[in-house]
Amino acid sequence: MKVFFLFLLPLFAFGFDKDLKVTTDKTPLEFDLLFESMKLQSKEPVEKIRLVGLSQELNKNLGFLPKEQIFLLMKSEVTKNFLEHKFSKVRQFDVTNLLIQRLEKNFAEKEKLLTPFSTWAFRSVIAELKSHQKDELITDKSFNPDLFKGEKREKALRLKKYLTYLLPWIDQMDALPAAGFNELTTDVGWEILERINARSILLKRYATDGGEAAGSLINIPERLTDLKPDQIKKIQSNDTDLSLIEKSQKEKNAAAEEIRKVTPDDLSPLSEDVSREIEKVNVEEMR
Secondary structure, eight states: OHHHHHHHHHHHHHSHHHHOEEOOSSSOHHHHHHHHHHHHHOOSHHHHHHHHHHHHHHHHHHTTSOHHHHHHHHHHHHHHHHHHOOOSOOOOOOOSHHHHHHHHHHHHHHGGGSOHHHHHHHHHHHHHHHHHHHTTSSOSSOOOGGGOOHHHHHHHHHHHHHHHHHHHHHHHHHHSOHHHHHHHHHHHHHHHHHHHHHHHHHHHHTOTTOOOOOOOSEEOOGGGTOOOHHHHHHHHHOOOOOHHHHHTHHHHHHHHHHHHHHSOSSOOOOOHHHHHHHHHHHHHHHO
């Protein structure tokens, strides 16, 4: 069994990152960065098999949809599930200009060690806070909606609700080292991919045009789809040392660097439309 496993190991250790990739313009940047990060962080064959399986499902269930629907679905699911991730404990922070400076310094120290999706998380949260700083809702004083009146107070109250989703992430950005934050965003990444897949299955099931695939979103090399169920079981149950995968880390780091080169320097703030959708869901749950 170990001979069989070692024969397959190079397939997943070295060929995976290069050939499994998003090959369409139908997906948003958030998904592209997430997918690339999941490849970089998938160290064991069983994780790679899981990612290949999800990729096959997304191709099958979303390939027939027009770009607008795929783009909106993925963008909203990535952002919404990122914001809604539950944390057991959250420290309290004074939301001020100083907090933004602290996050920017923190990000600058960790940036070179972060995955593309972790980088997106930092940049997006900082951009969100800066947008409210520009509106003079975040100042040198501790944020308090009662300090504002009229339309500005309404915006401040919305920001207060939104901070219930942002502050847990700010806490993790402040507390975790780069490697720990990458592990967190990888866990969240699996949740997001599973959620997108669940939504895609429903879309496929209720498609009015029969749901025939019109094209692939993700290129999947044939050698990664030809494994038989019994072969997959052997890989999943084998506990052989995976040192070969660790040797490919240099290649993975190079891939991450390439992604960073095409990442915008200043991402737009997290969508307020998504925030309103979250609020809508919470209201419906309370009824």
